[in-house]
Amino acid sequence: MASEPRSTVMPETGNKERLRLWIRLLRATHIVESELRDRLKREFDTTLPRFDVLAALYRERGGMLMSDLSRYLLVSNGNVTGIVDRLVSDGLIVRARREGDRRTSIVRLTEAGVTLFERMAQAHENWIAELLAGIGEDDVQHLSGMLRAFRSEWELEH
Amino acid sequence: MASEPRSTVMPETGNKERLRLWIRLLRATHIVESELRDRLKREFDTTLPRFDVLAALYRERGGMLMSDLSRYLLVSNGNVTGIVDRLVSDGLIVRARREGDRRTSIVRLTEAGVTLFERMAQAHENWIAELLAGIGEDDVQHLSGMLRAFRSEWELEH
DNA sequence: CGCTGACATTTTAAGCTTGAAATAGTTTTC
DNA sequence: GAAAACTATTTCAAGCTTAAAATGTCAGCG
Secondary structure: OOOOOOOOOOOOOOHHHHHHHHHHHHHHHHHHHHHHHHHHHHHHOOOHHHHHHHHHHHHOOOOEEHHHHHHHHOOOHHHHHHHHHHHHHOOOEEEEEOOOOOOOEEEEEOHHHHHHHHHHHHHHHHHHHHHOOOOOHHHHHHHHHHHHHHHHHHHHHO | OOOOOOOOOOOOOOHHHHHHHHHHHHHHHHHHHHHHHHHHHHHHOOOHHHHHHHHHHHHOOOOEEHHHHHHHHOOOHHHHHHHHHHHHHOOOEEEEEOOOOOOOEEEEEOHHHHHHHHHHHHHHHHHHHHHOOOOOHHHHHHHHHHHHHHHHHHHHHO
């Protein structure tokens, strides 16, 4: 490991290193993501955004508001509308009107949705295990902890 | 740090941990990416894909083929066409016909493109430094090395 | 020369994504 | 209880993204 000399008067230490880290992080996730996209398409004829919505609804079996969904998935409101529309017309989820507040509608998996998602989730977990197999057990723990910290820090500030 | 008992007969060790790591990785990059998107929009009225294309062309000042560009950026061929079209009509890059092979065209930054990109790159570097400030110097090195390894492994296999 | 196959790029159709505007319903305030 | 403010969702326009088909070009071979 080559290491650069550490000047005690260097301002903005590690800017370049953080930039490089970011670029590598982006590339790695991009690689894995597009492999997942491929496999979801080939094996289940579906897409990553659809999978993400189903996964969120599987976690919250009682259903979610559209706004919960978009907040949880970190995507815009309008985005979710389209994906949900398509999943509804495929019979995987339903929109239920809600008593008391007619603005909101609760979105929930159907039986078919649950069944299909369970198959996909199992495959997905195996794919991830395979694709991330190169990362050692210790690194997995270390990294995972780091990223959890990163996220909670972010959420504190925002 | 709670650690789970390590059975010597447990198959597929760490599947769930790797899945969790993947989800956290995705969330972290998503958070940073959308912050970058926002700032690029606000400060430079541009988008991340445009920035990525400019960055690639800045690295390869002599210009790149469309296919080089899409391979380097890990996106489809047709995708690059659209982004390049728009950058050309904004005067930031040019398509130069090439002697000897009329199939290919070399894409290169214009003066205006270089100037603008240098401003954006400086801001971008600072944003990254700020957004990743929570990651300690040692972790940056460690992670960066891991990701480099991940990528070269991937490229060996593909 | 004229075919064939490979290559570089663009086009197309469908879906994803965003931010902003529009719609509709609810709550607050006076 | 009407007006104003707020909330949840959809619609819209523009751009991004992909995979697959179409176009145009080159290189080799008989």
